[in-house]
Amino acid sequence: MIVIPLAQLDQGDVELDGIENPVDINIQDSDLVEFKDDVVYHLKAQLVTGGILLTGEVGTKFHGSCGRCTAKFEQNIVNREVCHFYEDVGEQQLDVTDDISEDLQIILPMNPLCSEHCSGLCNQCGIDLNKTSCDCVAEDIADDIWGDLDKLDFWD
Ligand SMILES: [Zn+2]
Numbered sequence: 501m502i503v504i505p506l507a508q509l510d511q512g513d514v515e516l517d518g519i520e521n522p523v524d525i526n527i528q529d530s531d532l533v534e535f536k537d538d539v540v541y542h543l544k545a546q547l548v549t550g551g552i553l554l555t556g557e558v559g560t561k562f563h564g565s566c567g568r569c570t571a572k573f574e575q576n577i578v579n580r581e582v583c584h585f586y587e588d589v590g591e592q593q594l595d596v597t598d599d600i601s602e603d604l605q606i607i608l609p610m611n612p613l614c615s616e617h618c619s620g621l622c623n624q625c626g627i628d629l630n631k632t633s634c635d636c637v638a639e640d641i642a643d644d645i646w647g648d649l650d651k652l653d654f655w656d
């Protein structure tokens with residue numbers, strides 16, 4: 501849980517630094533992404549007109565399977581633009597766990613790639629095109645070119 505101790509805010513800004521187990525803040529594994537490392541956060545809460553401002557950053561490392569070549573890889577992600585405003589709340593503590601969890605999840609790639617330049621697998625022979633090449637691709641393109649030419653009607 502990540503909570504802002506509201507009473508302390510009266511004495512000044514409150515820094516919240518810590519780590520959380522991903523499971524504890526509702527960050528779930530998916531088919532393509534696994535979370536084995538701690539979620540690290542550095543936050544600052546301050547009183548502003550009308551409420552409380554929470555800014556800072558949250559990050560972790562995830563273990564992914566590349567959407568193109570299926571290779572396993574790890575990637576660090578950090579959201580440095582955490583920014584939430586809470587109107588005055590009458591409680592002792594303000595639980596911001598869900599908001600911070602969301603801040604991390606919105607920066608997760610929809611389609612994780614081992615590298616943005618990943619060539620992927622050949623869709624015909626299944627070979628890893630990052631490591632080697634095959635003839636399928638060239639043939640494929642050639643077929644497409646002739647296929648398109650066939651569709652053109654020069655004698656209309
Ligand atoms: Zn890849």
Ligand SMILES: [Zn+2]
Nearest residue numbers: 622625634636
């Ligand atoms: Zn191939």
